[in-house]
Amino acid sequence: MxxxxxxxxxxxxxxxxxxxxxxxxxxxxxxxxxxxxxxxxxxxxxxxxxxxxxxxxxxxxxxxxxxxxxxxxxxxxxxxxxxxxxxxxxxxxxxxxxxxxxxxxxxxxxxxxxxxxxxxxxxxxxxxxxxxxxxxxxxxxSGTILDSARLRCGLSEHFKVAQRNIHAYVFGEHGDTSFIPWSAARIAGVNVDDYYEMMPGFEKLDKEAMLTYVQKSGGKIIANKGATFYAVTRGVCKLCSILMAASESVSTVSSMMHGEYGIEDVCLSTLALVGPKGIHSKIPMTLTDEEVEKLKISAEALKAVIAQIEL
The missing domain is CATH 3.40.50.720 (NAD(P)-binding Rossmann-like Domain)
Incomplete structure (x- = not known):
């Protein structure tokens, strides 16, 4: 290449x-x-x-x-x-x-x-x-590419299954108002909640603790070693390979919202098709009403910051 x-x-x-x-x-x-x-x-x-x-x-x-x-x-x-x-x-x-x-x-x-x-x-x-x-x-x-990677890492450790078999994402802000749309979280095509019934013996997943793990990992790493750069680098390099590929891939990147989920004029992460021409389109993944509300809360938090800065 x-x-x-x-x-x-x-x-x-x-x-x-x-x-x-x-x-x-x-x-x-x-x-x-x-x-x-x-x-x-x-x-x-x-x-x-x-x-x-x-x-x-x-x-x-x-x-x-x-x-x-x-x-x-x-x-x-x-x-x-x-x-x-x-x-x-x-x-x-x-x-x-x-x-x-x-x-x-x-x-x-x-x-x-x-x-x-x-x-x-x-x-x-x-x-x-x-x-x-x-x-x-x-x-x-780069949005919640890193957050989603942290989520898959955490789920992989919990369920003892390879990260490549996990399809779960973090939406919203790369920050404290991010959230996990659990309704779309899958392990080898099976919803996380249904996975327990198919594969008994696992301790029930504490979803709030998993979100905390995702949101606080960066702070913990910074406290321990001063900065985070390895995992985000892997995410960015993967994104580079996607941009240079022959076709689009799905990724949680941050981009301008134009009415998706009722949100406008703010950048945050949802699913998008990304490829050789950049962002091809957003994928209108079905969210529950509660998840849409969490996305809107994240958007409003970002807009509150934007309102206080000088462009």
């Missing part, structure tokens, strides 16, 4: 994405861009020196103009939350960074597919959609 991928931001997430891509066959050319020139040059040198073990790949520390003809641009720029800093303060800071980046990168790579990873990802996806001037199908927020 021959493709050019540009990564903006050489922090833990951006650098780990570049490193992971360098060992896979998704990209033949990788460009890393960061305001800290020495940092990005060091990351590129370190990654590049390990590429003799794979087919040739170009990895460069570049400027915005070097993103020309990129197939995919991944935006990871932003700062982590500091002690005493409110969520709104963090959001405004990262929005301001995105506002500086957007015109530069869009000018260089107007036809690229954009993956927004910077947090808070749903707000950042919304802002990028509003200010970039790009068609919405080209803009994909």
């Amino acid at each position: 021959s493709s050019k991928i540009t990564i903006i931001g050489a922090g833990s997430v951006g650098s780990t994405i570049a490193y992971t891509l360098s060992g896979e066959d998704i990209a033949s050319e990788i460009v890393m861009i960061d305001i800290n020139k020495e940092k990005v040059e060091g990351e590129v040198m370190d990654i590049e020196q390990g590429t003799c073990f794979r087919d040739p790949v170009s990895i460069v520390a570049g400027e915005y103009e070097d993103a020309k003809d990129s197939d995919i641009v991944i935006i990871t720029s932003g700062i982590a939350r500091k002690p005493g800093q409110t969520r709104i303060e963090l959001t405004q800071t990262n929005v301001n960074i995105l506002k500086q980046i957007t015109p530069e990168i869009v000018k260089a790579a107007p036809k690229a597919l954009y993956i927004i990873v910077s947090n808070p990802v749903d707000i950042m996806t919304y802002v990028f959609t509003k200010i970039s001037g790009l068609p919405e199908n080209q803009i994909i927020g």
